[in-house]
Amino acid sequence: MKEKLADRLEEMENEELADLMRIIGRDDLISFAGGIPDTEIFPTDRLKQITEEVIANKGAEFYQYSSTEGNELLRKYLVDFLTERGLTPEFEEMIITSGSQQALDLVGKVFLNPGDRIVVEQPSYLGAIGAFKGYRPEIKEIPIEEDGIKVEALAVYLSQLKQRGESIKFIYLVPDYSNPSGARLSVKKRKEILNLAEKYNFYIIEDTAYSELNYYGQRLDYIKSYDSSDRVILLGSFSKFFVPGFRIAWIYNSKQFVQLVSKAKQNMDLASATAGQLILQRAGKEGLLAEQIERTKDFYRPRLEAMANALDDHFPQTAQWFRPEGGFFFWVKLPEGFDSRQLLEEALEQKVAFVTGSAFMTNPADGCRYLRLSFSNSQVDDIRAGIKILGQLIRRI
């Protein structure tokens, strides 16, 4: 079979991801591996009631195709959602996608020729790297720090490219509580990156998957809120703050862009699943989505704090991390000489799991001293116990 396959498959190989999927399937572990929401917080009773109401109201429509752009009422709900957050969209500027993952695949499909240049954070979301790699771009990684990507390094890179007559198609950013780093991009940097986009003529893919999951204080304004020329393509999802199983997410940009994306999506899955769109629309209208965003704060904050405290107590001072203010993840750098894959093997023997940093780098070797620790899906006691075990292993090695 091999000789018949597309070359892009090699680029899409990801051993760490395969490891991750095997780990996620196991229920005998304290798992800091999967970055998925805890089913315990799902508003299952309310959702059951809403689903029954929607089926009663919609009848056969619940089971029919929806349009490629998505259910109009859901798109109008999203207009309200974004208007509350300081933007001024129209519903024709929104398109529903089958999860954010499809939005990333669509971005790749619409923008990328083989060899095109793009920039991602280092570390960056593995699903984004995977989706983009399918279109065979040249990916430049720019390191992040606690307040987000290093803008100076980005500016130097862009300037060097320009001297060679080259440029990038887009930069992909998760500005709030990035996966896997937990970093939040400062307001100052948000504006600086937008200025660079204007100066060097590229797009910003702003992925807000974790933006609602801030457990202290205020949301920051989207980069999109400073954008007056459709440079920022805003992606959003219901998966992290509400439920992920409907596979419903969205893209916001110009009508022209939505039309392009719609054409591409038509060839990818015709339309997203109808049931989830109708249920989410109603959950939005009834205020359940807004309530749920509030509930995430008290639900996940104690887990974040348990992990922060356990890391302080049990990890050596030579390991480096910072404390995020939202999202699902801590990103830990081990002292020199450590190999996170070896640590994972030993941790699995003691029934603790995490993801090695290599999954989040285009060159796996760059990630071998890093761990991503997710606190979203473990009870506080398990977080304390699991981090203690990891700390002991690190100190012993």
Add this chain to the structure above:
Amino acid sequence: MKEKLADRLEEMENEELADLMRIIGRDDLISFAGGIPDTEIFPTDRLKQITEEVIANKGAEFYQYSSTEGNELLRKYLVDFLTERGLTPEFEEMIITSGSQQALDLVGKVFLNPGDRIVVEQPSYLGAIGAFKGYRPEIKEIPIEEDGIKVEALAVYLSQLKQRGESIKFIYLVPDYSNPSGARLSVKKRKEILNLAEKYNFYIIEDTAYSELNYYGQRLDYIKSYDSSDRVILLGSFSKFFVPGFRIAWIYNSKQFVQLVSKAKQNMDLASATAGQLILQRAGKEGLLAEQIERTKDFYRPRLEAMANALDDHFPQTAQWFRPEGGFFFWVKLPEGFDSRQLLEEALEQKVAFVTGSAFMTNPADGCRYLRLSFSNSQVDDIRAGIKILGQLIRRI
């Protein structure tokens, strides 16, 4: 924006499809345009009951991610479904996709480098042409006749290619009641094509979207049932004989192939929507899918017959068509000198719609004398009235 976009977008332009989508949105027409099932046949009461039972039983699982390969119980139901139809799959050889459209996109992603050669029927399903074009292959069209693709022409093409040291990656076929032609591939040709695949080393993508929709007599065996070397990649869907809104379909081939496809799908949408998978699995287990397949016969057969009779009564003898035995479509060739786009404009003025043949050809000019007439979504009286109007327009021009 244009200079930043991928080259593949030009290939994905499809004016006819855009026309079609505009027409489908209108409810003031007798529409023979959309190839979608009629909501009137959906078993909404039983589905409501099943959905409520599934939610009660599954709780939060109904809203959580499913695995990339899909719900294991649904894959096991599909094993039973295919075993009843003479195949011997294992559930690890099945993967759930987000509609057949995603299966087609996956096939493109897994097989195609730019410039690779593939074969499709002429005319062929526009969603397949669109999905494949995104990967920029060289598409060779081989004409169909009433008993399916012209195998002799295929053999000649393959032999010529071989003399030049070239070959194709795959052929894409809808063997039963093809969209748009309505043709059914004969048993003899099924075996001949498989022999050619062995001889010239290519894959067969066998899309069974309409295979259950046979309104007279017996199903023919899948090409897959003669395949002993994993050459046939079988695609199937619930959209046409059951309901399409869940966006759930499947691929059956080897475990190795399922693993490859799973890797690609992970980067496309992570997993298909959970709710539809759970509901379909239960509907299958309770026998509702099998009942529904039987119900389609008495539901769609009168519409097929009404269209056949109306075409006999009202279309000129110089127009050519054959009567399909299943599916949703008639494919009509107009007399020389006719232009189906012009006819469509005049028909729309009289509130009748269809799709021009150009949508189903890689070179739109090749389709300008053809119409696709779908009988799936119109009442018998409307079919008679609409065909009469079209016949009058054709005779008048």
